[in-house]
Every structure is written in structure tokens, then in C-alpha cells.
Amino acid sequence: MLVLNSLPQATENSEFASCDAICEATYFEKHVLWQKYFKDTTITYKDNGGYAVVVGKIDGENCCISASFVEVNNKKICYWEPLSNLINHVMIRKFLESKTKTSIVKENPQHFHYILDQLGIDFRTAKVK
Secondary structure (H helix, E strand, C coil): CCECCCCCHHHHHHHHHHCCCECCCCCCCCHHHHHHHCCEECCCCCEEEEEEEEEEECEEEEEEEEEEEEEEEEEEEEEEEEECCCHHHHHHHHHHHHHHCCEEEECCCCEEEEEEHCCCCCCCCCCCC
């Protein structure tokens, strides 16, 4: 039985609602994206950290993700990755769609440049520091 989380921790006091884009990426992939697109440029980048979220239950076991939030030129991006042993990507997608107002959801960091394009962040012409 699948149960979507309705706990206050995952709904109120959440940063999800203010996200401009969401990208599935591990901590390492997030670091590689920073190196590739932001490290030596004039694009502003601020890492705001993150936390673990229980998005629902699968047969009584928690389905969890790690969510971290960054600001890029004042646009908020949420990176997420599965944490728990039991994962249901449909449940996670429904959770993210219910908590955010953005239509920019990518489930593959290889296409991160599309997120930047849709947010109007011109990484191609950003000056090197």
C-alpha cells in the first residue's frame, strides 16, 4: 500500500513551494554541476543546505528523499535524491508536484543546461573570474 505523506514537516515550513526548478541529482552530481556551470563565473551561487524528507510510506516503510536548495542568480533550485531502501519514483514525483509551483522538473542532471535556459540564466556567456 502506498501512502503519500501529509505530515507537517513535509508540507508547512517547506522550501519546496518557492523553488523555480527541481533536479534529481546526488551530492556528487550537484558538485559536478557547480564546477561545470558556476565555479569560475560571475553567476551568483549560494548553497542553502537541505534536509531529509519522508514523502510517504510503502508497505509501512518510509520512502525518503534528501532535498538541498541553492540560489543561482536569485533563482531557487532544489536538488533531490532518494535516501531510503524503498523508493517509488511515481510517489516522489507526485510529492514534488504537490509541493512546488514550478513546471521545470528534470530527473537527469545531464540535462541541467535546460533548467538554466528555462530560468533565463545564460551560463554560456558568463564571464570567467
